[in-house]
Amino acid sequence: MATSEIELTINGHLQRLSLDPRTSLLDMLREHLALHGTKKGCDQGACGACTILLDGKRINSCLTLAVMHNGAHITTIEGLANGAELHPLQAAFIEHDAFQCGYCTPGQIMSGVACLAEGHAASPEQIKAWMSGNICRCGAYPGIVSAITQTANASR
Amino acid sequence: MNAIGRPLPRVEGAAKVTGAARYAGEFDQPGQAHAVIVSATVGLGRIAAIDVATAQTLPGVLAVISHLNAPKLAYSPHKGFIDPAHGERLHVFQDDQIRFFGQPVAVVIADTLDQAEHAAAAIHVDYAARTPELRIEGVETLPAGGSHASAYKARGDADAALSQAPVKVDAVYRIARENHNPMEPHATIAAWDGDRLHLWSKSQFVTNEQVEIAAVFGLPADHVHVTCPFIGGAFGTALRTWPHVTIAAIGARHVNRAVKLVLTRRQMFYTTGHRPRSMQRVALGAGTDGKLSAIVHEGTAETSRYEQFVEALTTITSYLYSCPNVRSSHGLAPTDTSTPTYMRAPGEASGVFAVECAMDELAGALNMDPVSLRLLNEPSIDEGENRPFSSRSLKDCIEQGAARFGWSRRDPRPRAMRDGRLLIGWGMATATYPAFHAPAGARACLHGNGPAEVEAAASDMGPGTYTSMTQVAADALGLPPEHVLFQLGRSDFPRTPPHGGSMTMASVGSAVQAACLAVRAKAVQAAIADARSPLFGAAAADIDAADGSLFVKSEPARRETYATIAARHGSIEAEATCSPDEDARKRFSMHSFGAVFTEVAVDPDLGIVRVRRAVGAYGCGRVINPRLARSQCTGGMVGGIGMALMEQTLLDPRDGRPVNASMADYLVPVNLDVNELDAIFVEEDDPHVNALGVKGVGEIALTGIAPAIANAVYHATGKRVRALPIRIEDLI
Numbered sequence: 027m028a029t030s031e032i033e034l035t036i037n038g039h040l041q042r043l044s045l046d047p048r049t050s051l052l053d054m055l056r057e058h059l060a061l062h063g064t065k066k067g068c069d070q071g072a073c074g075a076c077t078i079l080l081d082g083k084r085i086n087s088c089l090t091l092a093v094m095h096n097g098a099h100i101t102t103i104e105g106l107a108n109g110a111e112l113h114p115l116q117a118a119f120i121e122h123d124a125f126q127c128g129y130c131t132p133g134q135i136m137s138g139v140a141c142l143a144e145g146h147a148a149s150p151e152q153i154k155a156w157m158s159g160n161i162c163r164c165g166a167y168p169g170i171v172s173a174i175t176q177t178a179n180a181s182r
Numbered sequence: 183m184n185a186i187g188r189p190l191p192r193v194e195g196a197a198k199v200t201g202a203a204r205y206a207g208e209f210d211q212p213g214q215a216h217a218v219i220v221s222a223t224v225g226l227g228r229i230a231a232i233d234v235a236t237a238q239t240l241p242g243v244l245a246v247i248s249h250l251n252a253p254k255l256a257y258s259p260h261k262g263f264i265d266p267a268h269g270e271r272l273h274v275f276q277d278d279q280i281r282f283f284g285q286p287v288a289v290v291i292a293d294t295l296d297q298a299e300h301a302a303a304a305i306h307v308d309y310a311a312r313t314p315e316l317r318i319e320g321v322e323t324l325p326a327g328g329s330h331a332s333a334y335k336a337r338g339d340a341d342a343a344l345s346q347a348p349v350k351v352d353a354v355y356r357i358a359r360e361n362h363n364p365m366e367p368h369a370t371i372a373a374w375d376g377d378r379l380h381l382w383s384k385s386q387f388v389t390n391e392q393v394e395i396a397a398v399f400g401l402p403a404d405h406v407h408v409t410c411p412f413i414g415g416a417f418g419t420a421l422r423t424w425p426h427v428t429i430a431a432i433g434a435r436h437v438n439r440a441v442k443l444v445l446t447r448r449q450m451f452y453t454t455g456h457r458p459r460s461m462q463r464v465a466l467g468a469g470t471d472g473k474l475s476a477i478v479h480e481g482t483a484e485t486s487r488y489e490q491f492v493e494a495l496t497t498i499t500s501y502l503y504s505c506p507n508v509r510s511s512h513g514l515a516p517t518d519t520s521t522p523t524y525m526r527a528p529g530e531a532s533g534v535f536a537v538e539c540a541m542d543e544l545a546g547a548l549n550m551d552p553v554s555l556r557l558l559n560e561p562s563i564d565e566g567e568n569r570p571f572s573s574r575s576l577k578d579c580i581e582q583g584a585a586r587f588g589w590s591r592r593d594p595r596p597r598a599m600r601d602g603r604l605l606i607g608w609g610m611a612t613a614t615y616p617a618f619h620a621p622a623g624a625r626a627c628l629h630g631n632g633p634a635e636v637e638a639a640a641s642d643m644g645p646g647t648y649t650s651m652t653q654v655a656a657d658a659l660g661l662p663p664e665h666v667l668f669q670l671g672r673s674d675f676p677r678t679p680p681h682g683g684s685m686t687m688a689s690v691g692s693a694v695q696a697a698c699l700a701v702r703a704k705a706v707q708a709a710i711a712d713a714r715s716p717l718f719g720a721a722a723a724d725i726d727a728a729d730g731s732l733f734v735k736s737e738p739a740r741r742e743t744y745a746t747i748a749a750r751h752g753s754i755e756a757e758a759t760c761s762p763d764e765d766a767r768k769r770f771s772m773h774s775f776g777a778v779f780t781e782v783a784v785d786p787d788l789g790i791v792r793v794r795r796a797v798g799a800y801g802c803g804r805v806i807n808p809r810l811a812r813s814q815c816t817g818g819m820v821g822g823i824g825m826a827l828m829e830q831t832l833l834d835p836r837d838g839r840p841v842n843a844s845m846a847d848y849l850v851p852v853n854l855d856v857n858e859l860d861a862i863f864v865e866e867d868d869p870h871v872n873a874l875g876v877k878g879v880g881e882i883a884l885t886g887i888a889p890a891i892a893n894a895v896y897h898a899t900g901k902r903v904r905a906l907p908i909r910i911e912d913l914i
């Protein structure tokens with residue numbers, strides 16, 4: 027299959043890529059760019075493990091093809107910290123033990139960052155509703171809600 | 183200051199929140215190709231023909247492998263700790279037989295994942311299909327464990343006592359098949375180097391995977407190396423080594439390149455085990471005072487046609503309560519499906535559900551408080567084994583849990599408590615799980631520079647093994663935890679038991695402690711024998727360790743750091759293995775106990791059940807890290823909410839197809855399903871279980887919650903639902 031050329035800015039770096047048009051944004055990150063932080067849990071848009079920020083909005087990266095996003099800006103979990111300094115939500119996840127196995131965690135954090143930016147973190151109830159697209163099979167939900175609540179309060 | 187008992191945050195936390203933690207399928211190898219499995223689309227029969235012509239011509243395709251061209255593999259006998267005692271594992275691609283829906287029939291290897299996926303879809307398989315047997319009721323069963331003795335247990339005459347009991351309940355409870363559905367799919371990267379094989383593979387038991395794959399390929403065990411530093415959840419599904427691991431290795435050898443194979447979410451329902459469907463009859467007889475006089479517990483669970491998987495469905499019955507007449511039996515119904523496996527609290531979760539719902543029904547029949555009924559039937563010893571418990575805190579758990587929950591404010595009448603138009607129900611149940619301990623090894627090494635290194639072939643699927651072992655090592659060495667580096671997940675590390683059965687802390691923890699004490703003793707010897715050390719000439723018994731230094735107890739100013747000793751002496755290493763105290767295990771019965779209380783709100787018109795809050799009180803020995811233990815318990819409660827209200831893998835009766843094999847259709851709790859969860863630990867000092875006094879937390883956290891919810895649903899609605907999951911349609 028002929029490949030397509032695209033340009034993407036990923037975690038602040040401009041990348042020129044030549045991709046099979048069938049490649050999802052998720053597989054591009056994991057299989058072509060070795061950015062394994064974004065996880066594949068279902069490949070069907072049903073778990074949220076693959077959540078990234080695309081032009082500032084959270085999306086399930088398994089549900090879209092990379093070639094559809096020429097010129098886009100992408101942030102993944104690898105691009106969230108400022109060097110050694112964790113993003114406040116990353117630090118809050120550790121403090122509130124908001125994970126066990128850690129596999130859903132990058133997706134939860136990216137989704138949480140967007141949830142905060144969207145203004146959907148006004149109350150635990152609202153956070154729960156707006157974070158319900160991210161499944162945590164380890165059941166770390168109470169910690170996830172506390173971590174997002176704390177981060178929301180700190181930035182208020 | 184001791185590290186044990188402190189709520190330290192996870193030592194691997196930063197790696198997990200930055201995406202740096204690498205899971206099995208993320209160890210990309212140079213020149214790696216991608217494999218995609220083609221799964222059978224019939225439930226029983228044989229492969230009549232496979233058409234690979236189109237697939238083979240597609241760009242990037244390197245090979246298509248099926249029974250037609252796969253190598254004949256050694257499949258030397260291998261029974262691991264976690265394999266069923268009876269039967270034989272699926273031999274992949276060795277014949278044309280289809281034993282269950284979804285069985286791997288071929289694999290495509292291609293340069294890229296997209297190419298392999300496309301080619302897999304282009305393969306056409308013809309089958310001579312028959313209708314699989316899927317029923318577990320109304321069919322012949324086999325005695326679990328292979329014999330009458332292993333499947334039946336009795337004391338007294340339970341049936342006679344039941345017939346004479348003035349108060350009795352007798353009912354059948356059913357639990358749907360569940361799939362573990364960890365968020366990380368199974369994944370294996372296989373790479374051959376001559377006749378040596380390296381696997382990066384999702385596994386809760388890397389040393390077994392090593393030995394099993396060596397047996398499958400007829401290799402010496404030390405020619406296989408397995409690595410798995412992180413597991414993205416497993417709950418039992420990664421204890422056994424499933425067919426895809428062999429397939430990845432076959433593929434890698436065939437194309438002479440490293441091969442990555444990741445199962446699809448759908449394939450996770452086919453070949454990687456499940457909690458078996460079960461049906462249990464529980465009959466309880468009691469006097470009018472509530473004293474139990476008879477317990478009958480008859481369980482049946484599904485297994486496959488080719489292996490007899492047995493879980494502990496009826497083992498709790500003999501020790502949970504005091505009762506002179508008890509009979510239990512456990513049958514297996516072989517079906518044309520894949521083999522079930524251990525899933526969090528395997529057997530106990532199901533058995534406790536049936537018995538604890540029956541206890542609730544009995545409390546109702548007696549017009550007695552469910553808490554009082556349990557306290558009344560508290561045994562003083564394990565009456566099944568006729569020996570004392572090493573510790574049993576059930577009474578404390580019930581009392582402390584009830585107080586925390588506010589149980590005394592419960593109106594005992596069903597449908598009596600309301601919040602507006604919602605029906606409110608309060609239910610409770612007992613939780614229990616054995617305190618297992620198996621032999622394990624560990625190695626510890628002190629260096630002149632950098633942290634003390636401690637390693638064992640253990641795993642961390644989420645409970646916090648990395649952190650808790652670091653704490654144990656820190657205290658044994660007298661080092662701050664940040665000066666300890668604990669590593670796991672490699673088959674060349676000292677051998678450990680499977681990371682399951684809530685035995686990691688007891689088994690690996692004891693070994694880590696022993697290895698650290700051994701290396702510390704070596705450091706002491708090196709120092710006191712060395713004229714350059716301030717400790718020179720001191721008696722070993724007079725040396726203690728703290729804050730990274732050894733010092734003379736009677737003269738604390740005489741001290742030297744481990745780093746200085748190791749710098750002068752060279753790195754100091756010790757390995758230890760630690761086995762259970764068999765004598766203590768003969769004298770005592772060793773179990774964790776707990777009590778779980780839940781509040782549900784049920785919409786009377788729509789039948790929607792919400793778990794508003796849950797309190798669990800657990801007596802599980804010493805708690806190494808309260809923060810992590812608490813997370814395990816609340817995480818178990820979330821799993822229990824799933825078991826009670828959502829989870830079921832439905833099979834199409836025509837062909838055995840799991841019809842809801844996706845994360846969208848296999849329902850699990852999401853954030854909005856989870857409210858206030860509270861876990862408390864009852865003080866328990868058990869000197870008999872193991873050197874650390876720990877009993878494990880992971881499994882007991884899942885027992886008790888589902889029956890507590892089912893009992894709360896009854897209290898809310900007056901409707902007794904005896905099949906899990908409890909669905910909306912059961913309540914309207």
Ligand code: FES
Pocket residue numbers: 065066067068069070071072073074075076077086087088089
């Ligand atoms: S992997 Fe994208 S939603 Fe599950």
Ligand code: FES
Pocket residue numbers: 124125126127128129130131161162163164165166365414415644
């Ligand atoms: S931490 Fe394991 S799935 Fe969320």
